[in-house]
Amino acid sequence: MSAVQVKRALISVSDKTGIIEFAKELEKLGVEIISTGGTAALLQKEGVKVIGISDVTGFPEILDGRLKTLDPHIHGGLLAVRDNEKHVQQIAEHNITPIDLVVVNLYPFKQTISKPNVAFAEAIENIDIGGPTMLRSAAKNHKYVTVIVDADDYSKVLEEIQTNGSVSDETKRKLAAKVFRHTAAYDALISQYLTEQVGEQLPESYTVTYEKVQDLRYGENPHQTAAFYREPLAGQGNIATAKQLHGKELSYNNINDGNAALAIVKEFSEPAIVAVKHTNPCGVGIGATILEAYQKAYESDPVSIFGGIIAANRPIDKETALQMKEIFLEIIMAPSFTEEALEILQEKKNLRLLELGDLTAKDKAAWKLTSVEGGALVQSEDAKQITEADLEVVTDRKPTKKEIEQLLFAWKVVKHVKSNAIVLAKDNMTIGVGAGQMNRVGAARIAIEQAGDKAFRSVLASDAFFPMPDTVEEAAKAGITAVIQPGGSIRDEDSIKVANEHGIAMVFTKIRHFKH
Known part of the structure; x- marks a missing residue:
């Protein structure tokens, strides 16, 4: 079939950026414009001739505007397959006029729930129903209907209509794909909000959405492509x-x-x-x-x-x-x-x-998403912190107050080092870091070698327990005086024995901090 000429448009937008100029240009091109509520009032005020939605449906807007576009006269005009003789006959029988262009953006749900202490009822009221339905109808039937959800696309569509009277199949397909990305993200944000409201943590399906911050020159290596995205509701104090x-x-x-x-x-x-x-x-x-x-x-x-x-x-x-x-x-x-x-x-x-802004701002409980081939792993972030009261002294010698301060300092750091991980600390600073080793004693040797003479009278933190006493033996050789580790090995007593032999104070946290 020949390209669909744009003769009739439906415009209904919450974000009215650029819509007046766009509508005026459509009007110059002889496009008939249908509109709703506040959009119609704005366009009429600016001198654009508009057909009200009720004049098309034959039914008034009711329920405080909740019901206005969910009508066969709208969706029949969007969903009819123009080269299907039966479809064309049916819409003619019911006095339904095809709609060639849909311009819709949705109620500001994200902006609403971003407000501090927003009422649940207000959030619910800002869930759009008619908008997504029109977008999905138009996008499904994009062979015949052009659909715009982003003001950035106004100029491209207008240029094609001005030049050809129609919009190319390629552009319509791209716009339809953007619509489904947009509605998917919109629904994902609603589902996240409602899931949090009812206290579900790991629901039967896990749907998240992110917004692009920027394209990156390349990924981890130059041959990899990459982009940077952020959560829609990300607060301060993050990258x-x-x-x-x-x-x-x-x-x-x-x-x-x-x-x-x-x-x-x-x-x-x-x-x-x-x-x-x-x-x-x-x-x-x-x-x-x-x-x-x-x-x-x-x-x-x-x-x-x-x-x-x-x-x-x-x-x-x-x-x-x-x-x-x-x-x-x-x-x-x-x-x-x-x-x-x-x-x-x-x-x-x-x-x-x-x-960065305020680093003390508390975001909602964070979840870590790790992609694997064919799926994803989801877990809560490792936010566990300990204090002196959480420590269990397991050796004959108790750590001094200064050693406890350094042990807690080292523990905060080792939590963030790739496993197997060992951190040496002294005088409120790290002096040796052994990261990402296949065995724990190997990580300890790297950290001790890096520390050199500074290892003497330092403390050692391990992100997991010692399966053998060899790490404590290496610590003793270096003159390390205190050790912090989770404990829990079936051979804990071997490590405790070696620590006692060398006068090393050792404490258990009963918390492991693997990081892969």
Whole structure:
């Protein structure tokens, strides 16, 4: 069949961006316009001739506008197959005129539930029914009907109508695909909201939606394609909503590493700096000031921090910026930057500076989604924290107050290191990190070797229990004085015995922190 000429359009939008100009251009082209409620009132006010929806359906809008477009005169005009003789005959018998163009966007459900303390009734009232139904009808029948859900597509469609009087099959197909993405995301957000309201955590089907932030130059490696998405309701204090103040565009690895650094720095209430390479911490320090914290993080591993990702939980000031400027860093993330700090750091052309906002803002309970071939794994985030009261001393010697402080510090870090993981800490800083090893004693040897002489009188944290006493034996050789680990091995007594022989204090947390 020949291309469908656009003669009749139905316009009903909540977001009225650009709609007046678009409707006026359609009117110039001789397109008849049907409209509803507030959209019709706006277009008429602007001098656009509009046919009211009730004039088409022969039925008034009722139920406070809940019912207006759910009518055969609308959906018959959208769903009729134009080259099906029976369809054409039926709509003629019922005085149904085909609709060639649908322009609809939906009630602002996301904006409604984004408001603090929104009432449940208000959220429910902003679930659109007629809009998605019209969109789905038009998109299903996109061979004959052009459907627009995004104001960014007005100009493309208008250009094709102006040139050809119709819209190409390729454009209609692309627009239909966008509609189904849009309605799927809309329904996913509603289902998430209602599921949370009734307290379901892992329902029988798991539907999530994300909004694109940006296309990325490439993925983890140059031969991989990638994009960055964020949750529709993401709050402050995360990399998805951070404001980039300076530097090159973020890469896939930047974002992944930045997220890892941010997760660690959020563990600390005191001023803290975390340096990350390949999602593992290479330096973590806390201090009385953010400058002191940075100095400790730097001293943790002056080699690995080069080219690293830095996360801070306090604003970056002039003195800290001056020291940061001395080395090559990929990213510095912080709640904010002073004007002097910004001026100093912006001298480095490619250094990315991200303003995070409030890191103490509490988002809803987070879930981690990991794709696997043919499916996905979903689990709650590892948000478990411990205090001194949670520790069980299992050795003859109890740790000193200072050792307990360092053990808890090391425990906060080892939680975020790839397993098998060992972290050595001393004087409020990491001094050795053994990450991602196939056996635990191997991770311990790496951490001890990295620490060198600093290992003497340091403490050791392990993300899981010791299946054999060899890790404690390595700790004793290095002069480590205290160990924190989950405990729970059938051979715990072997490790406890070795610790007692060397005067090492050991505590159990009864919590494991595997990270894969």
